Amino acid sequence: DAGVIQSPRHEVTEMGQEVTLRCKPISGHDYLFWYRQTMMRGLELLIYFNNNVPIDDSGMPEDRFSAKMPNASFSTLKIQPSEPRDSAVYFCASTQGGSPYNEQFFGPGTRLTVL
Amino acid sequence: AQSVSQHNHHVILSEAASLELGCNYSYGGTVNLFWYVQYPGQHLQLLLKYFSGDPLVKGIKGFEAEFIKSKFSFNLRKPSVQWSDTAEYFCAVIPSNDYKLSFGAGTTVTVRA
Numbered sequence: 001d002a003g004v005i006q007s008p009r010h011e012v013t014e015m016g017q018e019v020t021l022r023c024k025p026i027s028g029h030d031y032l033f034w035y036r037q038t039m040m041r042g043l044e045l046l047i048y049f050n051n052n053v054p055i056d057d058s059g060m061p062e063d064r065f066s067a068k069m070p071n072a073s074f075s076t077l078k079i080q081p082s083e084p085r086d087s088a089v090y091f092c093a094s095t096q097g098g099s100p101y102n103e104q105f106f107g108p109g110t111r112l113t114v115l
Numbered sequence: 116a117q118s119v120s121q122h123n124h125h126v127i128l129s130e131a132a133s134l135e136l137g138c139n140y141s142y143g144g145t146v147n148l149f150w151y152v153q154y155p156g157q158h159l160q161l162l163l164k165y166f167s168g169d170p171l172v173k174g175i176k177g178f179e180a181e182f183i184k185s186k187f188s189f190n191l192r193k194p195s196v197q198w199s200d201t202a203e204y205f206c207a208v209i210p211s212n213d214y215k216l217s218f219g220a221g222t223t224v225t226v227r228a
Contacts, residue, residue, distance in 0.1 A: 043205065045216060055214070056215060091158070106158045
């Protein structure tokens with residue numbers, strides 16, 4: 001298996017623009033997670049899905065952020081409009097349900113820079 | 116909500132030195148505990164995890180961690196580090212009835228050859 005796939009790997013955009021980050025989880029995994037990593041706040045969980053349904057979005061910073069999972073093999077995280085403080089590395093992870101003990105497998109991340 | 120504290124922000128060692136990274140969590144219930152590692156330019160990978168049973172857990176690459184319930188701690192150890200252990204190490208906690216991983220701030224480990 002190719003692991004969790006994220007695209008793009010790097011994104012540079014200007015303030016006010018819309019940004020869409022993409023994630024393909026590992027086949028057969030029914031949980032998908034979006035994390036954000038910054039120097040100031042470390043690794044934070046933004047939202048997670050189970051069987052394509054958002055379960056907990058309490059970590060989403062504000063209404064500018066939205067996430068969707070239209071099917072089991074694809075999810076997006078959208079920021080509209082983007083701001084410089086959104087600059088971070090965004091990770092997607094997936095796991096097979098049944099137990100929270102199961103390892104979450106992380107993608108390589110998308111490094112977002114908002115100018 | 117649970118929180119995770121990692122005591123050291125940056126640790127610098129020489130090769131063959133022993134490593135111990137502290138991790139404490141605050142949560143009143145049963146938890147699952149993890150250590151993840153992020154090598155330079157790479158994504159997070161699982162080093163080891165604890166759910167129940169023997170509180171001394173062995174992971175990959177010679178790492179081990181000890182769960183001390185009374186101290187709410189899950190410290191990571193390696194008897195003899197190598198240059199290739201240079202990375203950032205994250206302690207993480209999930210309550211046993213949840214899927215929300217809470218990460219510590221991370222400890223950057225630099226091993227000098």
